[in-house]
Amino acid sequence: MFEGLRFNHWKTSLDESGIVTLSLDRAGAHVNAISRAVLDELGQIVERLAIEKPVGVLIHSAKPFGFAVGADIKEFVQYAQHDTVLESIENGQRVFEALARLPCPTVAAIHGACMGGGTELILACRQRVAADDEKTRIGLPEVMLGIHPGWGGTARLPRLIGATEALPIMLTGRPLSAKRALALGVVDRLAPPAELLAEARSLLRRPHARPFAQRAKAWATNIWPVRQALAPMVIKQTAAKVRKEHYPAPFAAIEVWRRGGSSINQRLKLEARSVAKLAQTPTAQNLIRVFFLQERLKSQGSGTEHGIEHVHVVGAGVMGGDIAAWAAFKGFTVTLQDREMKFIQPALDRARELYEKKLKQPEKVQAAMARLRADVEGNGVKEADLAIEAIFENAQAKEALYAGIEPQFQADEILATNTSSIPLDELRKGLAKPQHFLGLHFFNPVAQMPLVEVVRHDSLDPGYEKRALAFCKAIGKLPVAVKGTPGFLVNRILMPYLLESMRLYNEGIPGPVLDKEAKKFGMPMGPIELADTVGLDVCASVGKELAPFLGLELPAGLEDRLEAGKRGKKDGQGLYTWHEGKAQKPEVDPDYVVPADLQDRMILPMVNEAVACLGDGVVDDADLLDAGVIFGTGFAPFRGGPIQYLRSEGVGIVRGKLERLAQRYGERFAPKNGWEHQALAKTGFEFENLTPTGDE
Numbered sequence: 258m259f260e261g262l263r264f265n266h267w268k269t270s271l272d273e274s275g276i277v278t279l280s281l282d283r284a285g286a287h288v289n290a291i292s293r294a295v296l297d298e299l300g301q302i303v304e305r306l307a308i309e310k311p312v313g314v315l316i317h318s319a320k321p322f323g324f325a326v327g328a329d330i331k332e333f334v335q336y337a338q339h340d341t342v343l344e345s346i347e348n349g350q351r352v353f354e355a356l357a358r359l360p361c362p363t364v365a366a367i368h369g370a371c372m373g374g375g376t377e378l379i380l381a382c383r384q385r386v387a388a389d390d391e392k393t394r395i396g397l398p399e400v401m402l403g404i405h406p407g408w409g410g411t412a413r414l415p416r417l418i419g420a421t422e423a424l425p426i427m428l429t430g431r432p433l434s435a436k437r438a439l440a441l442g443v444v445d446r447l448a449p450p451a452e453l454l455a456e457a458r459s460l461l462r463r464p465h466a467r468p469f470a471q472r473a474k475a476w477a478t479n480i481w482p483v484r485q486a487l488a489p490m491v492i493k494q495t496a497a498k499v500r501k502e503h504y505p506a507p508f509a510a511i512e513v514w515r516r517g518g519s520s521i522n523q524r525l526k527l528e529a530r531s532v533a534k535l536a537q538t539p540t541a542q543n544l545i546r547v548f549f550l551q552e553r554l555k556s557q558g559s560g561t562e563h564g565i566e567h568v569h570v571v572g573a574g575v576m577g578g579d580i581a582a583w584a585a586f587k588g589f590t591v592t593l594q595d596r597e598m599k600f601i602q603p604a605l606d607r608a609r610e611l612y613e614k615k616l617k618q619p620e621k622v623q624a625a626m627a628r629l630r631a632d633v634e635g636n637g638v639k640e641a642d643l644a645i646e647a648i649f650e651n652a653q654a655k656e657a658l659y660a661g662i663e664p665q666f667q668a669d670e671i672l673a674t675n676t677s678s679i680p681l682d683e684l685r686k687g688l689a690k691p692q693h694f695l696g697l698h699f700f701n702p703v704a705q706m707p708l709v710e711v712v713r714h715d716s717l718d719p720g721y722e723k724r725a726l727a728f729c730k731a732i733g734k735l736p737v738a739v740k741g742t743p744g745f746l747v748n749r750i751l752m753p754y755l756l757e758s759m760r761l762y763n764e765g766i767p768g769p770v771l772d773k774e775a776k777k778f779g780m781p782m783g784p785i786e787l788a789d790t791v792g793l794d795v796c797a798s799v800g801k802e803l804a805p806f807l808g809l810e811l812p813a814g815l816e817d818r819l820e821a822g823k824r825g826k827k828d829g830q831g832l833y834t835w836h837e838g839k840a841q842k843p844e845v846d847p848d849y850v851v852p853a854d855l856q857d858r859m860i861l862p863m864v865n866e867a868v869a870c871l872g873d874g875v876v877d878d879a880d881l882l883d884a885g886v887i888f889g890t891g892f893a894p895f896r897g898g899p900i901q902y903l904r905s906e907g908v909g910i911v912r913g914k915l916e917r918l919a920q921r922y923g924e925r926f927a928p929k930n931g932w933e934h935q936a937l938a939k940t941g942f943e944f945e946n947l948t949p950t951g952d953e
């Protein structure tokens with residue numbers, strides 16, 4: 258059937274029953290990313306199939322790790338830079354539409370990750386069968402890159418399962434499990450992984466009849482009057498979560514669906530033009546840059562064996578207990594030490610809650626709990642490959658603890674501290690082997706925050722730093738190596754923002770106004786709500802350590818609140834009153850006029866400190882700095898990080914604003930060391946420097 262045609266990325270076979278099997282196996286890669294070459298070959302294959310008319314066509318992946326991770330993002334960047342996105346999108350649409358029009362049954366057999374363009378490929382098939390296991394994930398995550406599906410996703414999914422089910426999948430980017438995909442009708446059958454291809458062939462011979470209720474819902478939610486009535490409601494729900502000026506892609510996807518008629522060609526044309534337009538927005542360019550930054554952080558732990566099986570954590574408070582629970586969740590043997598069992602038990606209880614939520618099945622929960630052991634006596638130190646200290650922020654107490662741990666080490670164990678602010682050059686002074694000591698600074702809540710700062714000092718062995726990076730990768734975290742100066746990277750940049758916001762609060766600016774302005778800039782949570790959530794006691798503790806170094810002062814009234822037991826969310830009282838975990842924010846006078854420079858006063862101290870971190874060499878380069886701040890603080894991802902924000906706004910313009918703020922409010926706003934750094938002079942989006950070292 259395919260005589261004379263040679264393919265690099267597809268394997269083809271024809272069995273005795275007349276079924277053609279197409280196996281996607283992108284050459285030179287561990288995973289399938291759908292490149293132009295992959296599409297062009299598929300186009301040739303489909304063209305031949307349309308002529309030969311086989312009994313059926315089965316499409317699956319020859320890669321063990323999954324079906325397809327989506328479009329090749331590196332190629333997409335090149336198309337955006339050369340303004341050829343529209344042509345590229347239209348090409349992919351043509352190939353998938355030709356597949357959809359084949360005059361024979363087509364079935365996609367899906368295992369592992371099936372994302373973006375991979376999902377659009379399976380949607381172009383008549384039927385779909387998925388492996389019934391936890392690894393199967395089907396999704397359309399394009400909104401996370403500032404665009405929306407472009408190879409038929411917006412045109413086909415709403416018509417397949419109904420708009421009310423399809424729109425949330427496209428607007429959030431969250432993937433579906435195999436069982437959820439079956440319940441919604443995205444796939445027609447599930448099969449044990451070993452029987453996936455056999456089930457796909459069975460489906461080709463006896464196609465699945467979609468239930469009438471599913472077909473009726475798909476039709477009813479896509480007729481013109483329903484689209485016009487439903488779209489404003491979906492827009493309102495989306496606007497409650499993200500701002501259109503920050504993230505235009507979800508709103509564009511809704512509009513494409515609203516305008517899409519009964520003709521597939523018309524819907525595809527709307528989709529292609531919309532994606533091409535979105536590709537030119539700063540949001541898409543910045544979010545794609547963030548994607549590459551994330552891939553770079555992931556790759557930092559590659560190529561090194563961490564050599565860690567047993568982790569010993571000292572300090573069963575919120576941070577220590579949750580670090581221990583997470584390491585056990587990720588498969589490590591963990592011992593958790595504190596002075597008495599009554600301090601450890603709450604951490605074990607939280608761990609069980611985490612495992613029940615994540616693992617669901619009782620036997621898996623029990624297996625995870627068995628890996629996490631209470632250890633009041635500290636006997637686990639002798640067997641540990643990594644010991645993590647997570648006690649209170651006091652240098653003398655930490656040094657005394659190290660004096661008891663280090664002599665029990667046998668060879669190449671790592672000693673780590675979770676300190677959030679104390680310089681490591683200070684903490685390592687009494688150690689016999691300071692070269693084996695480093696910081697592993699996690700963020701609260703540990704299970705949700707992706708970043709870990711791997712903290713250096715002047716005596717650290719680079720090999721141990723690499724092992725620590727590899728350990729972070731093994732527990733599913735994004736590591737960034739930072740200099741061990743006060744506050745490291747994230748807290749050093751975050752603290753000027755929080756302290757200035759609290760100063761503004763003391764000046765009489767209502768908390769809800771401050772929070773609203775920060776969210777208007779793009780922060781995930783306002784500073785007053787954040788301070789209460791982190792805890793005013795934590796803010797004060799870190800602030801005391803950092804304020805002298807940063808040339809700042811703690812805001813008045815903070816100590817009084819702490820003495821009155823008003824630490825924030827955990828006490829129900831802080832800068833706000835809290836009820837059932839929610840801040841009870843006071844009403845603001847509707848005639849209140851927001852000061853014109855309010856947003857600058859909050860945000861620019863962060864940017865100024867980011868420049869100072871660059872000047873002081875806290876991180877290796879500006880891209881790692883942006884990555885650390887985005888994943889450690891949630892700094893407006895659509896802005897690309899503080900350094901990228903500075904470049905887009907104009908270095909001279911932002912520096913001028915700081916100088917004017919310094920004249921008006923004081924020296925704390927004066928531009929710091931680092932404003933002459935060459936990284937600030939870069940323009941545009943230099944994606945080639947961000948390309949991950951691994952596979953797509």
